[in-house]
Amino acid sequence: MLHSIRLLAIGVLAIWLSGCVSSVLSVDTKATQPIPAALLAEMSQKSMSPSSPILIRIFKQESELEIWKQDRSGRYALLKTYPMCRWSGKLGPKTREGDRQAPEGFYHVTANMLNPTSQFHLSFDLGYPNRLESALGYTGDALMVHGACTSSGCYALTDDGVSEIYAVAREALKGRQQAFQVQAFPFRMTPQNMAKHRTDPNFSFWTDLKRGYDSFEVARRQPKISYCGQRYIIDTDFAGGEPTNPLAACPPAVSQPNPAIASRTQSDMQKIDNLASSGAALTAHFYVDGGMHPVFRDILRKSGEDALARRTSSLSAVPVSRPSAGLADPHTPGN
Known part of the structure; x- marks a missing residue:
C-alpha cells in the first residue's frame, strides 16, 4: 500500500514538473504554423501542391509582393498578392550600407536564410549583396522581407502577411526546391x-x-x-x-x-x-523615403501611426517608420 502511494506521488510530481517545464520553456511556434486552410484551398484549385516550387516578385512603386507557385504543368501561376506596408529609400538599387535603399535585382533564398527569431515577427534574408553587387563593391547586409511596418532598407509587410509567406516558402524548401528566386523591381516593367x-x-x-x-x-x-x-x-x-x-x-x-x-x-x-x-x-513617381501601399496609407491618414502599428504588428513596441514620409510619398518634383 505504501509502495503504491509512493508511486502515485512520484507520478503526480512528474506530471507537475512536466507542466512547469512546458510553461517556463514554452516554444514560440510562429515559424511552424501550417499554411492557412484558405490558401491551401487556393493551391488545390490552381493545381499546386504545398511542396511545389515558388518564385517571389516585389514591386516598389506598387508596394506589392507576389507569390507565384509552380502548377502541374510545370509553369508558374500567381498564388497571391500581398500589400507591403513599408519600404524605404527611392526607386533604384541599393549600393551602400546606410543609404536606406531597399534592394533591386535577382536574389536566391535558401532554407538557412529563413529567420524564425526575427525582431519583426518572421523574416527571410534576400541575400544582398548578390554576386554581381559584391563584385561592384556594393555594401550592406541583413536586407529582409519581414513583418511590422518599419523599414531601413527592408521590405515590410504585416505580421499576418509575412506569416503566410514564410509558411509557403518553408514548405516549398522542404520539397524539391533548394532555393527560391526573388525578383525585386522598382515598378511593374x-x-x-x-x-x-x-x-x-x-x-x-x-x-x-x-x-x-x-x-x-x-x-x-x-x-x-x-x-x-x-x-x-x-x-x-x-x-x-x-x-x-x-x-x-x-x-x-x-x-x-x-x-x-x-x-x-x-x-x-x-x-x-x-x-x-x-x-x-x-x-x-519620386520618393523622399520609400512607399506604402494605399490601403495602409489610408489607415495612417485616417487613424494615425499608433493605429497602423497595431494593425500590422503584434509587437506594440514596433512603430511605423517615418510616417510623415509614408504620407507624403510618392510625390512630384516641386510639390
Whole structure:
C-alpha cells in the first residue's frame, strides 16, 4: 500500500514538473504554423501542391509582393498578392550600407536564410549583396522581407502577411526546391512605366531587369540569371560554362533567350521610345523615403501611426517608420 502511494506521488510530481517545464520553456511556434486552410484551398484549385516550387516578385512603386507557385504543368501561376506596408529609400538599387535603399535585382533564398527569431515577427534574408553587387563593391547586409511596418532598407509587410509567406516558402524548401528566386523591381516593367523614367540614371540597369521580367512574363518559368560584363544576363548559356567574374566581359554565347521573349523585349523597347518621343509618358513617381501601399496609407491618414502599428504588428513596441514620409510619398518634383 505504501509502495503504491509512493508511486502515485512520484507520478503526480512528474506530471507537475512536466507542466512547469512546458510553461517556463514554452516554444514560440510562429515559424511552424501550417499554411492557412484558405490558401491551401487556393493551391488545390490552381493545381499546386504545398511542396511545389515558388518564385517571389516585389514591386516598389506598387508596394506589392507576389507569390507565384509552380502548377502541374510545370509553369508558374500567381498564388497571391500581398500589400507591403513599408519600404524605404527611392526607386533604384541599393549600393551602400546606410543609404536606406531597399534592394533591386535577382536574389536566391535558401532554407538557412529563413529567420524564425526575427525582431519583426518572421523574416527571410534576400541575400544582398548578390554576386554581381559584391563584385561592384556594393555594401550592406541583413536586407529582409519581414513583418511590422518599419523599414531601413527592408521590405515590410504585416505580421499576418509575412506569416503566410514564410509558411509557403518553408514548405516549398522542404520539397524539391533548394532555393527560391526573388525578383525585386522598382515598378511593374511596362512600357508606360519605363517611359516615365526614361531619363533616370538607373534606366540602363532597369533595362537589364526588364529582360528578366519579360522572360518570366512570357515563359512563366524561372529565368536563368548569369553575371558578366558588370550586368545581369538572362537565359543565356556560355561557352565554357557560367562566367566566374561578374566584372569581366561575357564569354561567347552558345544559346540565347527564346525568340518569343526577345520579341517581347524588343517590342516593348520600341513602345518606350515612341512614348518618350511623343511626350505621351505621364509624370514619374519620386520618393523622399520609400512607399506604402494605399490601403495602409489610408489607415495612417485616417487613424494615425499608433493605429497602423497595431494593425500590422503584434509587437506594440514596433512603430511605423517615418510616417510623415509614408504620407507624403510618392510625390512630384516641386510639390
